[in-house]
């Protein structure tokens with residue numbers, strides 16, 4: 001796999017360096033290097049955490065602990081309850097850094113930027129967090 005990628009990029013470099021035509025459209029188009037789909041790649045890749053609520057009316061998330069890599073983290077929140085919830089994230093000093101919109105019977109995505117450390121995610125509807133709808137996000 002790695003050999004193929006190297007050969008491909010060498011070929012492109014040779015191509016771009018040798019020609020002097022007006023093919024700017026092709027030159028501006030990056031080669032089709034599909035980024036790895038896994039979250040185990042090098043730095044800079046975003047990771048995704050899935051957070052959902054249980055059916056019924058329990059004020060809780062299905063996930064008590066989630067982990068992500070430092071950087072841009074996408075929260076995929078799926079609230080199956082008819083009761084509105086959201087997912088807000090705060091850092092260890094209690095500073096809210098972002099989160100999803102309120103949603104009921106549906107999904108709401110959000111992206112937050114995190115650094116290595118421990119964060120708390122919770123529902124910001126008054127009384128909900130106190131009732132237990134929160135969890136811990138560990139960033140490595």
Ligand SMILES: [Cu+2]
Nearest residue numbers: 085123125128
């Ligand atoms: Cu809630």
